[in-house]
Amino acid sequence: MxxxxxxxxxxxxxxxxxxxxxxxxxYLKEKSPFYQERFAQHNIDISSVQTLEDLHxxxxxxxxxxxxxxxxxxxxxMSEIIDYSTTSGTLGKPVSFGLTDNxxxxxxxxxxxxxxxxxxxxxxxxxxxTTIDRRFVAGLAYFLGLRxxxxxxxxxxxxxxxxxxxxxxxxxxxxxxxxxxxxLKMLEYAEKNNIDYNQSGxxxxxxIGESLRNQDFSNSILADKIxxxxxxxxxxxxxxxxxxxxxxECEYQNGGHHHPELIIIEVLDEQNNPVKNGEAGExxxxxxxxxxxxxxxxxxxxxxxxxxxxxxxGRNTQRVGPVLGRKEQMIKYKGTTIYPPAIYDxxxxxxxxxLYVIELYTNETGNDDILIKIVSTDTSHxxxxxxxxYLQSKLRVxxxxxxxxxxxxxxxxxxxxxxxxxxxxxxxxx
Ligand SMILES: [Zn+2]
Numbered sequence: 271m272x273x274x275x276x277x278x279x280x281x282x283x284x285x286x287x288x289x290x291x292x293x294x295x296x297y298l299k300e301k302s303p304f305y306q307e308r309f310a311q312h313n314i315d316i317s318s319v320q321t322l323e324d325l326h327x328x329x330x331x332x333x334x335x336x337x338x339x340x341x342x343x344x345x346x347x348m349s350e351i352i353d354y355s356t357t358s359g360t361l362g363k364p365v366s367f368g369l370t371d372n373x374x375x376x377x378x379x380x381x382x383x384x385x386x387x388x389x390x391x392x393x394x395x396x397x398x399x400t401t402i403d404r405r406f407v408a409g410l411a412y413f414l415g416l417r418x419x420x421x422x423x424x425x426x427x428x429x430x431x432x433x434x435x436x437x438x439x440x441x442x443x444x445x446x447x448x449x450x451x452x453x454l455k456m457l458e459y460a461e462k463n464n465i466d467y468n469q470s471g472x473x474x475x476x477x478i479g480e481s482l483r484n485q486d487f488s489n490s491i492l493a494d495k496i497x498x499x500x501x502x503x504x505x506x507x508x509x510x511x512x513x514x515x516x517x518x519e520c521e522y523q524n525g526g527h528h529h530p531e532l533i534i535i536e537v538l539d540e541q542n543n544p545v546k547n548g549e550a551g552e553x554x555x556x557x558x559x560x561x562x563x564x565x566x567x568x569x570x571x572x573x574x575x576x577x578x579x580x581x582x583x584g585r586n587t588q589r590v591g592p593v594l595g596r597k598e599q600m601i602k603y604k605g606t607t608i609y610p611p612a613i614y615d616x617x618x619x620x621x622x623x624x625l626y627v628i629e630l631y632t633n634e635t636g637n638d639d640i641l642i643k644i645v646s647t648d649t650s651h652x653x654x655x656x657x658x659x660y661l662q663s664k665l666r667v668x669x670x671x672x673x674x675x676x677x678x679x680x681x682x683x684x685x686x687x688x689x690x691x692x693x694x695x696x697x698x699x700x
Pocket of ligand 1: 520521522582
């Protein structure tokens, strides 16, 4: 199930996106209170925007815009909204997102062509191990996409390892959709309870939330740990509520495929200029075909590299590399740029480390500093030195590492106010 446009030439794909872009701008001009005002304030004549390059003079949209002007982004009356989703805002309060009936259709199509990259097809059974409620878009998108593909869905959600294994052995899913570090918990549980997971029939897992790859597409420590035990294939998928579009790896695992019918992507630097080909920058998106809350040049905050060139799977679309981290979480540390997810992955190397929090603060010299607090089964001085030496060899800098007690860290990581676990505390002076 590869859309024809994804097999077309680079020029054809560009022309196709430009036509869609012109339609999108007309729609915003007619329907969006926020963008009507933007176009007027900045004297933007949308008829002058004919190519992707012409997007450049249009100001970017930020998460703060979404937060402050939430209602003005809606292009349809609330009576047209079917699904009420939310996404995290920058100023604490979540941002409301609405999807119309057509948006849900678009979301289903998006997820169907996206999951098809992994090889999932009609008749396959897939166990969905992420939550479908709590106003998350992701779980809903997977369900709708699988339905559109004609695949069977076991909606377990975020259940215990036992619940997951029971459903796996009962229904024999070929694929799972899961958070990868939870797979490690499942394997640990299986080993303790004599569950032979290599006889489970699972062939592949579509992974969300954590990176499976390093920047050169080699496996992360997390991916290697899973694969060293379990004979399966892991596929990375990346999406967000604002994008309403997913980027999923194909079997060649060299970045999540871009779907030109659904979204325009740019990679921008701090000054909102495009980065040089292949360099890392902030993923900036323009949604195509979205009815309720279309976004124009929205800066996602996710730092990525984008790759082009025909993929071995036949698709000629761009590929989004592993997300390095959030732009605001970038750490400038002794001349090196580090993103917290790279540290999370390194800490997974140690079986002894059960929980961790990374604290960022501004030191006496006014520079960024890193303190890593860990809960460990080994609390010896020797182990602490091992962790430090390992981090130094991989990061080329030595952050401070100290032991902490489990209750303290639990409160930070699993704060009920947050929808997701929080492993980072950023105390830096801005
Ligand atoms: Zn491919």
